[in-house]
Amino acid sequence: MTATETAKLLAALVDTLLPGDTGWPTGATVGVQAPLAARLVQERGEDALDRLVAALGDDAAALLNGDEAARVAALTAWEARDQDLFGFVRDAAYMAYYENPVIVQAINEHGHPYRLVPHVAGYKLARFDLARDTPRHGRGAWIRTEAVQRVAVETLHLDDERTQNWGRKQ
Amino acid sequence: MSTTPADVLIIGAGATGALAALVLARAGLDVVCLEQGGWVEAGDHPHYSSDWSWQRKTRWNADVNKRHHVDDYAVRTDASHVLMWNGVGGSTNVYGAIWPRYRPSDFRKGDEHGLQPNWPISYEDLAPYYDRSDRLIGTSGLSGDPGMPPRPPSPTGPLPFTDAARVLAGAFDTLGWHWWPAEAAVISEDYDGRPACNGCGVCSGCARGSMSKYSLSIWPKALAAGARLRIQARVLRVEKGRDGRATGAVFRDRVTGAMEFQPARIVILAGNGVGTPRLLLASDNLANSSDQVGRNLLHHTLTACEFWVDRKIDGHMGYVASMISREFAETDIARGFVNGFQFNCLTSTSSAGEIAAGWLADVKAPWGRGHHAWFERRFGHNLGLFAIGDDLPNPENRVSLDPEQRDEEGAPVARLHYRPGENDRRMMAFQLDRLVDVAKAAGAYDYRLQDYLDENGVYRTPAWHMIGTCRMGGDPETSVVNKWHQSWDVPNLFIVDGSALATGGVVNPTSTISALALRAAEHIRDNFRELSATTRPRAA
Numbered sequence: 001m002t003a004t005e006t007a008k009l010l011a012a013l014v015d016t017l018l019p020g021d022t023g024w025p026t027g028a029t030v031g032v033q034a035p036l037a038a039r040l041v042q043e044r045g046e047d048a049l050d051r052l053v054a055a056l057g058d059d060a061a062a063l064l065n066g067d068e069a070a071r072v073a074a075l076t077a078w079e080a081r082d083q084d085l086f087g088f089v090r091d092a093a094y095m096a097y098y099e100n101p102v103i104v105q106a107i108n109e110h111g112h113p114y115r116l117v118p119h120v121a122g123y124k125l126a127r128f129d130l131a132r133d134t135p136r137h138g139r140g141a142w143i144r145t146e147a148v149q150r151v152a153v154e155t156l157h158l159d160d161e162r163t164q165n166w167g168r169k170q
Numbered sequence: 171m172s173t174t175p176a177d178v179l180i181i182g183a184g185a186t187g188a189l190a191a192l193v194l195a196r197a198g199l200d201v202v203c204l205e206q207g208g209w210v211e212a213g214d215h216p217h218y219s220s221d222w223s224w225q226r227k228t229r230w231n232a233d234v235n236k237r238h239h240v241d242d243y244a245v246r247t248d249a250s251h252v253l254m255w256n257g258v259g260g261s262t263n264v265y266g267a268i269w270p271r272y273r274p275s276d277f278r279k280g281d282e283h284g285l286q287p288n289w290p291i292s293y294e295d296l297a298p299y300y301d302r303s304d305r306l307i308g309t310s311g312l313s314g315d316p317g318m319p320p321r322p323p324s325p326t327g328p329l330p331f332t333d334a335a336r337v338l339a340g341a342f343d344t345l346g347w348h349w350w351p352a353e354a355a356v357i358s359e360d361y362d363g364r365p366a367c368n369g370c371g372v373c374s375g376c377a378r379g380s381m382s383k384y385s386l387s388i389w390p391k392a393l394a395a396g397a398r399l400r401i402q403a404r405v406l407r408v409e410k411g412r413d414g415r416a417t418g419a420v421f422r423d424r425v426t427g428a429m430e431f432q433p434a435r436i437v438i439l440a441g442n443g444v445g446t447p448r449l450l451l452a453s454d455n456l457a458n459s460s461d462q463v464g465r466n467l468l469h470h471t472l473t474a475c476e477f478w479v480d481r482k483i484d485g486h487m488g489y490v491a492s493m494i495s496r497e498f499a500e501t502d503i504a505r506g507f508v509n510g511f512q513f514n515c516l517t518s519t520s521s522a523g524e525i526a527a528g529w530l531a532d533v534k535a536p537w538g539r540g541h542h543a544w545f546e547r548r549f550g551h552n553l554g555l556f557a558i559g560d561d562l563p564n565p566e567n568r569v570s571l572d573p574e575q576r577d578e579e580g581a582p583v584a585r586l587h588y589r590p591g592e593n594d595r596r597m598m599a600f601q602l603d604r605l606v607d608v609a610k611a612a613g614a615y616d617y618r619l620q621d622y623l624d625e626n627g628v629y630r631t632p633a634w635h636m637i638g639t640c641r642m643g644g645d646p647e648t649s650v651v652n653k654w655h656q657s658w659d660v661p662n663l664f665i666v667d668g669s670a671l672a673t674g675g676v677v678n679p680t681s682t683i684s685a686l687a688l689r690a691a692e693h694i695r696d697n698f699r700e701l702s703a704t705t706r707p708r709a710a
Contacts, residue, residue, distance in 0.1 A: 021542035072538055090537055091527040095224045098523035107522055112484055112550050119217035122368025123487035125330035133331040140317025140348040143500055145292050148278040151503050163595040167621030
């Protein structure tokens with residue numbers, strides 16, 4: 001693939017990921033493909049673009065020349081067979097998109113006081129108002145050092161390794 | 171090689187090394203600190219770049235195995251993410267500075283159930299040092315929490331109570347659970363020459379120093395008092411003399427490549443819960459007659475929940491932590507486990523990119539048509555909270571040395587193994603249910619949990635906290651240092667970093683680690699003459 005074709009491929013890729021909407025420019029319009037390419041190389045090695053093209057395989061042609069439905073089908077197929085690289089590209093594209101000053105402007109236009117580099121000037125927030133913000137619930141307790149008492153730990157049978165399947169996937 | 175012994179050699183210029191240097195230099199002692207990394211200048215932080223959120227995934231990642239910084243050393247891990255920073259100020263360069271204290275019962279788990287040791291000190295022993303270290307460091311908070319012992323006001327008042335905090339407070343009120351505005355090593359007003367927090371929310375360290383970065387808050391005072399800080403000096407081993415006392419440390423000057431020896435009358439280790447046991451084990455198993463060096467690694471139990479509410483709260487603004495809840499901080503065996511946990515309630519991520527690419531629960535925006543509708547529904551409506559609990563010690567959870575692999579200095583590579591035990595797993599299962607309770611009480615239209623289990627069921631905690639690996643105790647058979655952080659084996663060797671903590675409590679540990687370091691340093695200062703000559707440790 002030539003350099004020109006690679007550039008077009010990256011632009012088509014980010015426009016398929018981030019096709020834009022009312023008040024939201026497309027990914028390629030704000031140049032997401034440039035930081036995406038740099039980050040691919042930075043994190044995945046100097047041949048990362050070549051490997052991206054290779055990973056897309058026949059789907060690259062659909063991205064370059066197809067209509068939106070064909071491009072979506074191509075990315076869907078790639079996502080299914082290469083979640084690792086696809087996931088990196090998707091996340092890197094998202095991050096680059098929302099780090100763009102034009103997109104920050106779009107966020108502002110949607111009613112959020114969001115800054116591109118918030119550390120410089122910060123956000124103006126009302127100071128803690130002792131009269132208004134101090135909790136009045138009166139809840140809470142603690143045990144004094146001398147009041148700590150033995151609990152019947154033997155009733156818990158902690159030697160039984162029975163909690164193996166836990167968590168959100170249990 | 172230097173032939174003039176320093177009064178005190180400190181290894182590591184992080185939080186505890188800084189505090190020790192300040193106390194001992196102000197006492198007029200000759201203090202030398204060796205730090206393997208360098209200064210982290212404001213411009214080194216990502217905070218002034220438009221790609222700051224990408225940088226904190228890459229070159230500013232708190233995980234040494236993801237950022238690949240030249241000052242780091244290799245840590246092989248089979249589970250935990252290893253979060254630390256090697257440089258002046260240590261991990262305060264990248265931390266979040268949530269600043270709760272331990273509870274009195276945290277020091278008495280041996281009495282409570284015996285699955286952890288009692289500390290050889292009590293909360294009451296440490297309380298004055300909490301107060302004083304807070305003033306040195308610069309903190310904010312609200313006194314009067316009925317869930318904690320009384321304490322003086324923080325040096326600065328509480329940080330702004332944001333709309334995100336109001337939503338969370340409402341949820342906890344609905345549940346009838348305790349909550350309190352977050353305590354933080356972040357100043358809400360100008361303090362000690364540093365500017366008040368401006369609410370930027372980045373909070374991966376703080377380049378302006380509103381969040382106490384010890385290279386800005388403590389080290390300038392220590393240097394002004396005469397402490398000598400040598401950067402790019404990687405210590406490879408601590409040497410011991412025939413009398414059983416530490417004689418100093420061998421280090422490599424990373425600029426010149428020269429090997430040097432710094433002799434000292436007293437040696438203080440301040441290298442964190444991985445670096446300190448690594449160094450002791452690499453020093454011919456120094457100070458390890460108990461075989462406890464490196465063992466009992468504690469990370470805390472940790473689970474999280476991310477949820478979304480209809481109300482626009484713009485949680486990207488303001489300090490990252492909004493409030494805490496101590497509702498479940500004490501043991502209640504009716505829950506099926508010992509120990510407790512607290513909720514660290516956040517605001518949201520400060521990064522729009524992280525909303526789309528995944529934050530606490532790694533929920534990602536869809537790509538293609540529908541992406542922006544998803545983003546508009548989620549950005550400004552997002553909240554998150556952690557449940558963080560007291561994990562039980564397990565001697566097999568440990569820092570050890572790789573028998574074969576060595577780093578570029580020739581030092582053995584550190585290995586880290588951690589697996590939560592039965593009590594920890596029960597606690598985390600309970601935490602996840604309670605996190606759902608909070609999300610529902612907040613009226614969330616969607617919520618997602620984070621259990622930190624990978625696809626193979628391995629618990630991969632983002633281990634901000636690496637403690638317990640050279641724990642203090644009252645018995646030389648089961649602990650590495652006594653209540654003054656003094657090695658049982660090497661009487662002029664002190665360990666003041668988080669590895670000395672006997673238990674983890676239910677909280678972020680840096681406030682406790684700092685208070686302990688201040689206490690240990692003052693003990694060394696007040697007993698320097700005896701400690702600089704004795705060949706026997708003091709009594710427990």
